[in-house]
Amino acid sequence: MLHTLLAVVAIGGVVAVLYSYALYPVVLFVVGSVAQGLRDVGFVFRKRDRRIDAGHTEAEPDWPPVAVVISAYNEETHIVSRIENLLALDYPADKLRAYIGSDGSRDRTAELMAQFKDEPRVVALPFEVNRGKASVLNDLVSRTVEPIVVFSDANTYFERSALKRLVARFQDPKVGGVTGELRLLGNASGDNQDSLYWRIEQFLKFFEARIGALLGANGAIYAIRRTLWQPLRPDTICDDFCVAMNVSAAGHRLVYEPKAWAEEDTPEQIGEEVKRRIRIGIGNFQALARHPQYLTRTSLATAFAYVSHKVLRWTAPHLLLLALAASVVLAVQQQSAGWAVYALAQATSYVLAWAGWRLTSRGVKLPTLVKLAAFLFALNWAFLVASWRFSTGRASGSWGRTSR
Structure with a gap:
């Protein structure tokens, strides 16, 4: 019995991970293609909407008032250009208002925001006490009156027509939230550590949206109906994921609009990305534990x-x-060369991925597949550290600074 259980753990653990990373995208593509095919059949025989986004019309819609909400902390480098970016968007000026809060910033963020005090489209709120992003978002959203609330970051820049493309999806009354696309810009060295992984994630997001299973939102560019807003717990870390999933759990559709895109810089070093991933990982486990309704x-x-x-x-x-661990125990207990080789293959793979991570962290140029393996090692290391910190209570909703 014990031998069977150990064998299930030894094989099942690896299979589950391979399924998530390698097989799930294939399954999702097949299911998404079948779902689209059935919609096409419905269009041919019953004249129903052919596409899942069939709310689009050629006529210019009556654009609703929109609130853009940004919580900023120590963003003196970006805050002025970010506000200017919002004011330059292709959206009716009388229908757009930006609510921007400085969360007790220790640099010149609040001072620079004050430059726009005479701009009626900008509500700049320089909070003196640092409370955490979730608390600032709660405060900002409570001040909005616009029916559509768009969330973004201070270091993100919208493409000029992004807001219209995002808001247009709300013409469908069943849509409760819309997420746009974030395009990562290469750093100075041109070594975008997670570009391939990011493209895969965009692929998954596209096909998940096609089957009505979009998960969360991209914090850089997403929107919800204000009536669906649920205040966040002050220590919430993955606010974008929770805000969007609350919409889904309330029975409303989340949709993906890749034509509504924004840009953001990638981190200079993979070590910076690991720090960010650890923080996000803590937020992931926090959401998993707190929100079974998802x-x-x-x-x-x-x-x-x-x-x-x-x-x-x-x-x-x-x-x-x-x-x-199960493979090693089986190899020792059973004196099995097969289990020993299996355990050795696992251990060797992890050591090689770790070595690739270390080389990449030092700026060594490596082949794409090796860089991907290094990135996946860093990602899983971040999740491991994050789970430990979450389980031991070493997490908070305060800001964590990285270059991204």
């Missing part, structure tokens, strides 16, 4: 995607370590 009160498609894309990814390093 699994129980969302659609079947969303629950399937949530487990396949998120939960298995977050727990991947734990599954792999358990699989390795």
